[in-house]
Amino acid sequence: MKIIKDKAIVEDSWVHYHGEGEMPDGNVIVSLKVWQETDLSGRRIGLQLEPDQHPKDISDDLDNFELIAINFPTFHDGRGYSYAKILRDRFGYVGEIRAVGDVMRDQLYYLQRCGFTAYEIKAGKDINDAIKGFDDFSVKYQVSSDENLPLYRR
Amino acid sequence: MxxxxxxxxxxxxxxxxxxxxxxKRRxxxxLKEDEFRILRLQNGLYLQIHAYMLRVAVPYGLLSSEQFRMLAHIATKYDRGYGHMTTRQNIQFNWPALEDVPNILDDLASVQMHAIQTSGNCIRNISSDQFAGVARDEVVDPRPYAEIMRxxxxxxxxxxxxxxxFKYAFTGASEDRAAIKFHDIGYRAVMNEAGEVGFMVYVGGGMGRTPMIGKLINEFVPEADLLIYTEAIMRVYNQFGxxxxxxxxxxKILVHELKVEEFTSRVEEEFAALNNEGAVPLDRAEVERVSAYFTDPDYDDLPENNAALEQQLLDNKDFSFWYKQNVLDHKKPGYAIVNLSLKSPGVPPGDITDVQMLMVANLADQYSFGELRSTHEQNLVFADVKKDDLFDLWQALKELGFAEPNIGTLQDMICCPGLDFCTLANARSIPIADQITRRFDDMDYLYDLGELKLKMSGCINACGHHHVGHIGILGVNKKGVEYYQITLGGDATDDAAVGKILGRAFPEDEIVQAIEDILKIFIDIRDQGERFIDTYRRVGAEPFKIIYEEFSLKGAGL
Structure with a gap:
């Protein structure tokens, strides 16, 4: 599957496993429950957070995760934006933060500003079109993960 | 500006x-409609009963004549020749075609306007005291802060x-004209003893189906912390709302469910964490940069008293009524603040035609430094009019139909679009407003009633602010029939209060009579010169309930 990573379209090197059926080989993105209940030794692990799973609950375990996926079951549930900010700014997480679920072109500008670096574009949307969403705005007022100074001080 | x-x-x-x-993608x-819906709403585009409706932002109610001309152009070219001033100081167009909306946005951008975040689950256009910068009771001009926040x-x-x-409102005056206690966040700019600006922050006010008065969670957020403190509130809400x-x-529900103490402590904790992570305080220099756009216009030095005006007031009774009702004192001697009433019989409250917009823009150029303001009570304001010019301006406004001397009276009601336009509404509101304006058209009677805030909503979402009307009317629907509930005792000002339901709802053909009966009772029991709201506070609802007996029990039993 193709994803957007660091603003480029690349082949994904990860697979999802959320507890159903056999665990696939390779680098695996798992749910919190799977991570808590399954022996994952010897694997590279990504963790997927749901909107009701707060990053503070895993803040001591971040070293275990090469990536953290934040799920957007619907794109109008915006909790994940704050979670990414908190992962970056409060807990100093430097790995990949990936947006999954109901993710499309129109959120990418906001998501990358909050510290997301990878995006699984939802089925039915053209990833080549979606990637253009980063460029919707060339000017931004606020300080955020991608910008240390407010516009008036740049 | x-x-x-x-x-x-x-x-x-x-x-x-x-x-x-x-x-284009839609x-x-x-783009599917359920995807596009969220996106278009963040740009103020609703799908109403008959057509799309576009809500254009008027940040803190400030407009230039050039901008108003562009709004007239949009009304002519893309709409049916009129616009509608809203209860949050914005303007709505009721008939644009979807295909035209991008062109409208281009036109708006050409005069530094937009429809950004005028709807949707995001931070909405910021409202403010419509007399900011010219009111005599102002301590701090809130406009630079509202712009920084925009x-x-x-x-x-x-x-x-x-x-x-999520709605913000700002005031910097001693009298709250921006209903800050009925916003998600209300900011009152104040000055401490050292002359530094800070903000009293009220959180969790609002109307809708669960009206609540905002709670003061911080008495003095220093100017430098304004944005960081706001970010802390927003982040707590975004995660836990x-x-x-x-x-x-x-x-308001989050504040209510957590209790204000717990909510506040979460905000304070988030605020401390943000500072710890290197949040950037608001620069004094940036405040000064933005404030430089809100300095006084080039006022003449004039005497406060104007003999010619005094004579005109003596000579012309209609002019003196208008002056007394629609004109306010200005901080600058020799100047006045003029309210343009958009409330007259036969016209939905807040509606204005393209031709009227052009004429208003011309008058703003001629008499008020080329600027005007919109108010949350759906009127317009010329903020800087020379007293010398008042008589001429009054005559011009009379021709436009904007000189009804009814500001603050029962006729100056605020009202949502209601079932005539809105998909949410349960009942029509505009025809009821019209009936009321026609029934109560004796100005002597209206003046005798004194200040009386009548506000009407066509449904529980309360866009017409009925909860804070001294008298509120709420449209409800019972088995497909429109009924109207009466609330008494609401107040949007510093004495903030939510009105209480008086009793059963009335059908359309009785509601105006019911209002009249309430007013009769008020006149009977008021103390000399007492306002309705003060009488209500003194005697409570009980004396007014007698209207139900006299109504031969025809009410709906709601």
Missing amino acids: YKYNEDDQRIVEERAAQFRNQV LSGE QWSSFHPEFAFLPRK RRDNKYKARI
Whole structure:
């Protein structure tokens, strides 16, 4: 599957496993429950957070995760934006933060500003079109993960 | 007023281009309606009963004559020749075609306007005291802070998909004319003993189906912390506000459920953490840069008393009524604040035609430094009129139909579009407003009643602010029939109160009579010169309930 990573379209090197059926080989993105209940030794692990799973609950375990996926079951549930900010700014997480679920072109500008670096574009949307969403705005007022100074001080 | 620099301009232009692309993708079917809906709402575009409705932002109610001419142009070219001033100081167009909206946004951008975040579950257009900068009771001019907040909240990446809509209001005067205690966040700019500006911050006010008065959570947030403190509130809300039930998703419910102490401590904790992570305080220099756009216009030095005006007032009774009712004192001697009443019989409250807009723009150029303001009571204001000019201006406004001497009276009601336009409404409101304006058209009677805030909503969402009407009317629907409930005792000012339901709802053909009966009782029991709201506070609802007996029990039993 193709994803957007660091603003480029690349082949994904990860697979999802959320507890159903056999665990696939390779680098695996798992749910919190799977991570808590399954022996994952010897694997590279990504963790997927749901909107009701707060990053503070895993803040001591971040070293275990090469990536953290934040799920957007619907794109109008915006909790994940704050979670990414908190992962970056409060807990100093430097790995990949990936947006999954109901993710499309129109959120990418906001998501990358909050510290997301990878995006699984939802089925039915053209990833080549979606990637253009980063460029919707060339000017931004606020300080955020991608910008240390407010516009008036740049 | 604030003038865009290149960056500000680029943002609104890029927004117009972004929305043009979204419309194109919708029309091609690439975006499904449930996807497009969220996107278009963040740009103020609703799908109403008959057509799309576009809500254009009027940041803190300030407009130039050039901008108003562009709104007239839009009304002519893309709409049916009129616009509608809203209860949050914005303007709505009721009939644009979807395909035209990108062009409207381009036109708006050409005069430094936009429809950014005028709807949707995001930070909405910021409202303010309509007399900011000219009111005698002002301590701090809130406009520079409202503008700084407008910029900060525009496309804020973290807060575009909140649990529910989010409204800010600012005041810097001793009298609250911006209803700050009925906003998600209300900011009152104050000055401490050292002469430094700070903000009293009220959180969790609002109307809708669960009206609540905002709670003061901080008595003095220093200017430098304004944005960081706001960010802390927003982040607490974005994470913990309810998303399971849209009727419980506003921040007022979170504050209520957590209790204000717990809510406040979460905000303080977040605020401390943000500072710890190197949040950037608001620069004094930036406040000064923005404030430089809100300095006084080039006033003449004039005497406070104007003999010619005194004579005109003596000579012309109609002019003196208008002066007494619609004109206010100005901080600058020899100047006055003029309210243009958009309430007259036969016209929905707040409606204004394209021709009227052009005429108003011309009058603003001629008499008020080329600027005007919109008010949350759906009127317009010329903020800087020479007393010498009042008589001429009055005559011009009379021809336009905007000189009804009814500001603050029963006729100056605020009213939502209701079932005539709105998909949410349960009942029509505009025809009831019209009936009331026609029934109570004796100005001597209206003046005798004194200040009386009548506010009407066509449904529980309370866009017409009925909860804070001294008398409120709420449209309800019972088995497909429209009924109207009466509330008494609401107040949007410093003595904030939510009105209480008086009793059963009335059908359409009885509601106006019911209002008249309430007013008769009021006149019987009021103390000399007492306002309705003060009488109500003194005697309570009980004396007014007698109207039900006299109504031969025809009410709906709701």
